[in-house]
Amino acid sequence: MILECDIGNTRCKWRVVDGDQVVERGSFALADGFENLVLTSQPKRVRVASVVEGDNLAGFTRFCAERGFSPELAHSTAESAGVVSAYNEAAKLGVDRWLGAVAGYKRIQGAVLVIDAGTALKADLVSAAGQHLGGYIAPGIALMESSLLAGTDKVRFDRQDYTAGVAFGCATADAVNAGMLAAQVGAVAVAIEEAKRRIPEGFAILLTGGDSVSIYKALGEAHEIEIVPELVLDGLQWLLP
Ligand SMILES: Nc1ncnc2c1ncn2[C@@H]1O[C@H](COP(=O)(O)OP(=O)(O)O)[C@@H](O)[C@H]1O
Ligand SMILES: CC(C)(COP(=O)(O)O)[C@@H](O)C(=O)NCCC(=O)O
Ligand SMILES: [K+]
Incomplete structure (x- = not known):
């Protein structure tokens, strides 16, 4: 075990x-x-x-x-299980991103865009040949909220008191929560567009991380996305067999 x-x-x-x-x-x-x-x-x-x-x-x-x-x-390396890192300094890539990319590629056995919505929102693209093509790092929902609170005097609201989704808010709690979710969903949508530009032949989209369900719901049905809650853990078998 x-x-x-x-x-x-x-x-x-x-x-x-x-x-x-x-x-x-x-x-x-x-x-x-x-x-x-x-x-x-x-x-x-x-x-x-x-x-x-x-x-x-x-x-x-x-x-x-x-x-x-x-x-x-586990450590990020230049190559693991058939995936080649896009980073010149491969060790600098977050190991959670590397594990997600390797596990995603192994799961799909083809081109894959991995979105990991945790503390940070990450996107990583791997080609059908196993070439990692880089990705995004942006603040996740909780970091967006703490930076809004830290950087303003009057963005103050009750954490519980909001409607989920991206509908325009008519009170601070709703406006902030919808705005933060829209920022996440917007970044994911741009990641998908960028991935299409890099791999026009197509790719699978996998979503993981603590905020994956709220992002999935807000993205709507325009994209075929699979939620894989333990994708990072799944990668450990490949890096540490
Ligand atoms: N039970 C929970 N407790 C705390 N945060 C949760 C929980 N479920 C979902 N979340 C959300 O998930 C985010 C953390 O996601 P996670 O993928 O675990 O991040 P990380 O790997 O960076 O620690 C939190 O910012 C929060 O928005
Ligand atoms: C971007 C991260 C902070 C994400 O961490 P997480 O949201 O999983 O807590 C992590 O992957 C990291 O420390 N990366 C190093 C920088 C890089 O990947 O380029
Ligand atoms: K993580």
Whole structure:
């Protein structure tokens, strides 16, 4: 059995796999600490994707040390499992993006656009030949909200008090939430247009990350998109076989 962890800037998503069976899974906010990762199974290996480091990984290091785990950390490389990085400095590509690109390419076995809506909104395009063609990094919904709050005096509202969707808002909460969602959906729509320009023959679109469902709903039915909640975790088997 293997414990797999996807440690993002906001949340840790984890599961224990036994071959291709998922034995247990969970997620928690990083700020709440790794005492929230409660295992009932006894994994022998730990594979990790982390985009945080230093003090922010201290809780995870302690979690592993207390259980005698020697975690194996995935890294972005110039080539993995038939996918070639677009980055000149391949190690600088976020490992979550690299895992998503590799897992997406393996899943589709062809050209794929991977959208990951987490702390940041990411897009990554891979060609049918496995060439990564680069991508986007933009603030995600929660980062947009915190930057609006930090940079203004009067954008203040009750977090609960809004209607979901991109309809024009007639109160601050609605205007902000619709505007942020529109920005996400707009970036995804432009990513799809840019991907069409690069790969006119066509490509699959995969969507993952904590905000994937709200973006999926707001995108409408113009695009055929598959939501794959654990795409980053799926990539670990290819980088750390
Ligand atoms: N249960 C939840 N707790 C916190 N955030 C959630 C939850 N479900 C969805 N979200 C949304 O998902 C985002 C985090 O997505 P995620 O893919 O886990 O990010 P990251 O990998 O960057 O930590 C949050 O900003 C929030 O908008
Ligand atoms: C862009 C990211 C911050 C996204 O992190 P996340 O939203 O998953 O928490 C992460 O992929 C990262 O740290 N990337 C390094 C820069 C790059 O990919 O070019
Ligand atoms: K992530």
